[in-house]
Amino acid sequence: MRVLIVDDSSVMRKIVARGLRQAGFKITDILEAGDGQQGMDLLKTDTNFKLILSDWNMPIMDGLNFVKSVRSGPPAIKNIPIVMVTTEGGETKVGAAMEAGANGHIKKPFTPETLQVELERFLK
Amino acid sequence: MSGSDTVELMHKLLTGLRLAVTEMMTSMAMSEVVFAGQESADSFTLTNEVVGLVRLDGQLHGMVGVSCSQALLREIVSRIVGLSPDELTMEDLLDGAAELANMVCGGMKTKAQIGSVNLSPPVAIVGQEYTAQWKTNHPTTVFTFQMDEGVLMVHASL
Numbered sequence: 530m531r532v533l534i535v536d537d538s539s540v541m542r543k544i545v546a547r548g549l550r551q552a553g554f555k556i557t558d559i560l561e562a563g564d565g566q567q568g569m570d571l572l573k574t575d576t577n578f579k580l581i582l583s584d585w586n587m588p589i590m591d592g593l594n595f596v597k598s599v600r601s602g603p604p605a606i607k608n609i610p611i612v613m614v615t616t617e618g619g620e621t622k623v624g625a626a627m628e629a630g631a632n633g634h635i636k637k638p639f640t641p642e643t644l645q646v647e648l649e650r651f652l653k
Numbered sequence: 654m655s656g657s658d659t660v661e662l663m664h665k666l667l668t669g670l671r672l673a674v675t676e677m678m679t680s681m682a683m684s685e686v687v688f689a690g691q692e693s694a695d696s697f698t699l700t701n702e703v704v705g706l707v708r709l710d711g712q713l714h715g716m717v718g719v720s721c722s723q724a725l726l727r728e729i730v731s732r733i734v735g736l737s738p739d740e741l742t743m744e745d746l747l748d749g750a751a752e753l754a755n756m757v758c759g760g761m762k763t764k765a766q767i768g769s770v771n772l773s774p775p776v777a778i779v780g781q782e783y784t785a786q787w788k789t790n791h792p793t794t795v796f797t798f799q800m801d802e803g804v805l806m807v808h809a810s811l
Binding site: 538539540541543544547586615616636637638640 | 681
């Protein structure tokens with residue numbers, strides 16, 4: 530089971546990766562991208578992901594535009610579940626992400642338990 | 654928004670901020686943290702080696718900063734990401750300072766149950782021998798938290 534983490538913070542990518550492992554999911558590979566554009570570039574050649582976890586505020590291509598790009602992308606990627614991991618918990622922003630095609634939202638800070646509960650439906 | 658509404662909002666955010674720091678350090682950094690007091694300062698002045706800053710706007714404008722020594726930041730980040738302090742790069746430290754401020758402010762908003770305050774992308778400063786001062790409209794509340802490895806300070810001008 531492979532997961533893609535899209536976040537401009539290297540520390541946050543490590544935190545999310547560690548949280549996924551601590552939550553007990555059987556993940557074989559965790560790939561990382563530093564912004565939405567890097568994520569899209571990666572998805573051009575590698576489409577085998579069970580889940581994408583994406584930040585909201587990123588340079589070059591933010592999380593919202595990343596979600597829109599994936600959802601309007603080729604069939605191999607357009608249905609990959611995307612969960613936003615962000616401090617932006619406002620209803621407007623979460624609503625915009627969901628409307629664009631995100632499948633869930635996790636607020637930072639989070640615990641491995643939170644990840645387990647929120648991501649179980651995608652990673653079981 | 655009336656004056657009393659503003660005061661209530663500030664109170665909620667400051668209470669949320671204090672709770673968010675304790676919860677984050679306990680749950681994510683697995684660190685014992687003890688609230689060691691608070692004081693009010695006329696200006697938003699930072700002198701510690703490490704700072705993470707986030708601006709607030711929307712229903713209320715202001716700034717929140719988290720500051721500590723570089724050694725304490727290394728310890729906190731290493732615990733959060735599960736690497737030894739020696740393995741952390743300067744990029745990790747800068748990202749760590751920024752994310753610390755980001756998560757503390759995110760936690761503050763959640764605790765205060767306020768959606769009408771927006772957070773800016775965080776700014777990180779890691780260095781020595783500097784004094785940074787911001788002109789703010791209101792006094793700064795400085796919370797001090799004692800950890801085993803040093804002191805963490807959280808500055809809020811709301």
